[in-house]
Amino acid sequence: MGGSASSSSAPVPVKSKTKISARQHREDRSDDEENPFRSSKVNGDIDLTEDDGDLEETQQKGTYWKYTSIEDIHRQDNEEEGDSDNADERKYEEEEVEEAEPASKRQRANTKLPRIINSTPKPVAKDLPRRKNGNATHSRRSSTQSSRYSTPPPERTPQQSDKISKQYSPYNPLRAIGCLQGKQSPPSKSISKIASAHFRVTLATQQAFPNGIDTIAFAKASFLEACKELGAEARRMRFEEVDLYSKTMITIVKRGTSQLRGELKSKAQLLVETNYGFLNIPAENIKEGIQDLLTLSAFLFEDPFEWKGAFRNPIILTLLVQQWFQDRKAEAAGIFSAQFNPIPDKLIALIATAVECALVDWESGTNSPDVNDLTSDKYSPVYAVPPLK
Template sequence: MKISNGSRQRLKASDFDDVTKDLLATAISIYRCLIVTRVPFPQTLIVEMKIAKEAWREASNLADLTVQLTPSLVKMMTRRTSHVRGELKTKMRALTSSHFGFRTSRSTAAIKQNRDLAESLKDESRFVFKDWEMKSGIYKTELIQAAVNDMWFANRNDEGVIHGRYFEPLPVEIIALILTAIECCIDEWITGVKEDIKFSSNAYSSVYVGHLSSLQRFDERTSAYKLLGKIADNILDVARLHAGVDSFQATHATPFGFTDNIFDDVIREYEAETREAAAVARESHKVMDD
């Protein structure tokens, strides 16, 4: 390893020799994947260091190299924790604004409309639904798919493809992180005029925990139908297609908690869809028999 311009300077990847630099690039990519799929808001540096060590070990195995992991290299990786969250938030800002119809106008009417819209979306976490006004299609908002596509499956060389094993099956943690980022983007419109809100751990780790808890309860409540798994599998299949990869080839508010009746509604929706599909199939067979 070489250090230039004095050890007190902020380290950059270029400060290391070529072998270490290449290995670090792979380790950083793996670290980013491990963070978003396991602990997007790690509460201690120890957690981040453990993930950094795992990422370095995996990168070393891939390259069939043995390079000592130094505190400087660990620091280069752990810096990426907030970076990867910030990258997701930046990508979601325009998508969220366009999807829900927030307006940049400074007119009194537009400001009121934006404020009312933001409050409605945050009320009982309506924004997680495909139809947020009717509260149907829980966890099927198109924004989740857009986030996965743009953030990890933009093309064949993106992290979701290269490091696909961390995304299969799609972890519930990554869905919770996306929902938290969407909520942060909505919060930016809560006054009616868009303002930048930092997607920090202090402000949004509790929001993340709330979404994660609701997702886990949804999974438990609908376990007989494996609905969350089916939602996640569909998101992953579409993301792979978006990346140009055949799915068979790729290996600041108090968080709202959904009541069980919301999950019961989803079960009824699923059962109704199943009955309708069966009826259509029976009718088709009847026509063929006639």
């Protein structure tokens, strides 16, 4: 007992100003936290002879036992905790600097962009380049056009200018020379073409050989109908008020009479030779056959020698199809189809007249088409003969 007490009370030299490394401090601290007085020095079990070398080495390094009381331990712990807190704060600040560095670089890279400092939104204005005159004109034009249809124009009462705008232009007398369709202005040319079609249909379905008065009446009615279809109000007014213009248009439209008759006879001439068997036979036999066919219009029967099947000879149907139903642009297949359904009797009479005119060309035994035309003076009586019963 006495030996242990003396050994425990023996003073241990301490050098309080000596600084030790952080690693040795942590090791000593861990041992002292378990029991700061559980040392062989306190229990008196120290072997002084064995630790003399260590003590001398420790003294040479300036590091040996540093605690003299419990207050020193607590004071040292508080200092170390403060040092560790300061180290953590410095580390955190360094991390913040590292994280903020890329943002600062991006900010320096985007110095030209507008910067909003306050949190509240503010309009950022930037001067735009000046528009060119062409673009500005185009933009104004486009905006004007777009706004034109956005709201309907206000209704206005007819003014004197409206009446003047509906007036026709004066007719050029040079266009009347020769009464040719090709010399007319585009509107008049279009009207005359449609008027000629109306006129031809009227001839075919109503009167193929009209007199002079009826011809002019048909031509006038056809021209006015064409103006109505095309909405050519100015040309209609000119036609009614300008005598030179009306005479020119009537002359152009009246030419449809000779055109229709000539087309129909030309087609009939090509069909007569094959339909009635005039191929490869002597001229005398052809002459006798023509006389038999023309007697009492025997050529109109399906069997000309037995007089059976009136108006059923194949040449009638063939001519009808070739002249008025050949294609989609044919007169009977277009806007005039109602006039051909059913087939008018006067149309059959016109076909029969054209066939008789073509047969007359063979009266001499040979074909002589130039001496016989389908004129009104010669064939109007033939056309007017009542149909056979």
